[in-house]
Amino acid sequence: MTIPEQRLVMGEDGLAFAGHKLSRASLDACVKCTICETACPVSAVTPLFTGPKFVGPQAERFRNGESVDHSLDYCSSCGTCTLVCPQGVQIAELNSQARAVMKADHMPLRDRLIGQTVLMGTVMTPVAPIARAALNNKPIRKVMEAVIGVHADAPMPPAQSQTFEGWFRKRPKPAGPFPRGTLVFFHGCAGGYFEVETSKKSVEVLEHLGYQVLVPKQGCCGLAQQSNGLFDGATKDVLKLCDDLRSAGTDLTIISSSGSCTGMLKHEAHEIMGVDDERLRDVGTRIRDIMEFLLELHDAGELPTDFAPIEMTVPYHAPCQLKSQGIGKPAIEVLRLIPGLTVVDSNATCCGIAGTYGLKKEKYEIAQAVGKPLFDMVKATNPELALCDTETCRWQIEQSSGVKTEHPIYLIHQAYGLS
Amino acid sequence: MSRAVVIGAGLAGLVAANRLVDAGLDVTLLHKGLGGLQLGQGSIDVFGYAPERVLNPIKAVSQVATSHPYAAAGSAAVLDGLAYLKQELPTLLVGDPEANYQLPTAVGSIRPTCLAQPSMIAGHVRDGAHLVIVGIRQLKDFHPQLVAENLARTVLPDGGRLTARHVWVDLPARDGEVDSFGVGYARAFDTEAFRIAFATALSPQLKDDEVVGLPAVLGLADVKAWRDLAGKLGHQVFEIPLPPPSVPGMRLNEALTARARSAGVRIVPGVRTTTFSTVAGRVASVTTAAGRTYSGDAFVLATGGFESGALELDSHQVVRETLFGLPLTGVGDGPLVHGDYWGAEQPLFRVGVSVDAAMRPIDPWGAPAYPNLWAAGGILAGASGWKELSGDGIAVASAVAAAAAITKELS
């Protein structure tokens, strides 16, 4: 597997890109209230990181090219600071941009490698059993840690023997009718290669509700590259993806059960990398997280609530990348419609993984400390099952708590009698 | 079920959301960031200065001018709101609406407040008291010598005097950290091990009968941490609030938010509400900058004041209410800001929306701007909350009054 050389979009001085100008404009709104400092999950567990205000609006003022505060690399980009700032300062975005500049000419191979999610998925799928064995193999993981810096105990994607696309193409076509019209389904690379069941169940729920579901051929959103500072590759990927999704129709609602990729399309590509493109705007306004979509249906009085009871108490964790979409926690509202089901909100800030952050050997311990309250809560609430909307977070929760963790759609699927 | 949308998650928005969900409504709380609670003292000021120091806050409430927000909300709503807070947050708020506490501040002045946290009240100043103020070397923002010397030279509100001295403890919140903020210490005080280490360092420095004043960092998640420390020291202790971030304020913010969440309020953080729509003269929905629309039967505007972006002043001295463009009171009678910054109060601070007896914003002729729009908290005209020390009480009382009016209207 060869990794293409990546270059950054920003110009010579590292400041000349649109996203940076955008976020930087929010800098002067900082009133130094310290609200963001109190909410950062990383600075809460390690003195190595000075926190959002210091590396963000404060250090940014002294920045001419590279950031003056290198502890910035410890920011996980979870986005919590931006969410709580009452003055609209885009702290997390500023930090992501500054980090991209800081690491521009010495990006570790590891950061480039784990940004290549499609590549990993494509390569791993046909050889899934071997990949699974390799990733579960301690000595091999030790070598990975030493060579590319992925911590030996970090969670790894579960390789599958069939891709979602494979399933979708080969299954018997639903006959219809489709009284509710047509939707486009966006599975994301994780949903296509690793979290195949989640994608399948999502499509089956939508079809059960009476929608025809289209799945155009689609690539990666580029999020993993973006969060590792590889803006050039990420921008290409996200625009290519917009084209892919638009090929199915330009006025259809797009549904995704991959919470993090949805956030990339809705706002991150624009706010962090400054991608300013009609295609992105179009897709970004038409896309809905699947639980958000179900809640919208419910609010409009259009969601059938003939759910079979599920007698269970289940912990639910809202991932940061869902929270930063500004939609609240729709999964909780929808799950509460299932009779017998008690959903307990973890109310934890972050599970620690933050995309690929918690995989890295120098961040692993921090990520585990960030997630510890969540892992404890999950174990105490239900040792059998936890729910969470994004895949990397599910892997992290499952790996660190030992509790099976699924997308909320699993229980919706079950309560509609589909499994 | 009737739907209420509350905009803003400061004290006003949190109390309104809790009261509305208690009344059986389906409540959505939208906010673009945390409110002012964790920038304050973590106590509930009802009336501190009118303009002289207030001893009986509820009496001062009943004597306000008709243009004051307390006149619209009424004393009954103030009492109702205070009783509600004490009942819902019994480990966090205590006090008597008829008697202010007089508590030491981080600069050694004496601040009147109505409800305080149990961890603060041993600081209520008394003639003949012996205080020792404890600083922590690695904690910026708290200067025990300043506090002690100012307190010692002050004649107390009841005419008495106290003695105060200061001591230092040298104990980092985390290994190797030389410059921590209060929240870092609060997290350390949440652990028994740190409390033991702290008590061990401090105990030998204390004299019999001394009441121990500490920076307000005695635990965040564990609201009983301060009690445990007092037990270990064998002395009464009290917390003195610091400049932001305020640990006591965070406790209140988290407790009210958690209560709303568990009562079923749908909280949507990180969204700025930018536009609204009307149908037949009523507010039908509000829409966020991210493009999501929230419709409802009743709307509560709890967006605060200038500091939270609810009001805006442009370079032509024009003030605007930024969401609904509501008519404002307190504008149009000359300059809003004068140059004498230490002199008379700036007229700007009293600008806001005026409301009717049901807490609905009104137009200049006294009619409700929209029949289903209510307002609470810092957005209201007619008070300088920070100067009177009345902002918290106004937020609580107006939220309680608005929620009651909404419940009545919709049932």
Ligand SMILES: Cc1cc2nc3c(=O)[nH]c(=O)nc-3n(C[C@H](O)[C@H](O)[C@H](O)COP(=O)(O)OP(=O)(O)OC[C@H]3O[C@@H](n4cnc5c(N)ncnc54)[C@H](O)[C@@H]3O)c2cc1C
């Ligand atoms: C410097 C200063 C010091 C003060 N000191 C004191 C004091 O010591 N004692 C006292 O009693 N009072 C004091 N006050 C008054 C204080 O404002 C009130 O006590 C109280 O905080 C007001 O609460 P609130 O809930 O109305 O507003 P806030 O706490 O300001 O909350 C406003 C909320 O609305 C949200 N919001 C605003 N616009 C939008 C929008 N468009 N969309 C979505 N959300 C939005 C904000 O994010 C926030 O969550 C002080 C005020 C200032 C400015």
Ligand code: SF4
């Ligand atoms: S929360 Fe916002 S305004 Fe407050 S310190 Fe952080 S960036 Fe500045």
Ligand code: SF4
């Ligand atoms: S993005 Fe997350 S980790 Fe980074 S500074 Fe903000 S809150 Fe902290």
Ligand code: SF4
């Ligand atoms: S990993 Fe999970 S919880 Fe954590 S950053 Fe993502 S989304 Fe946040």
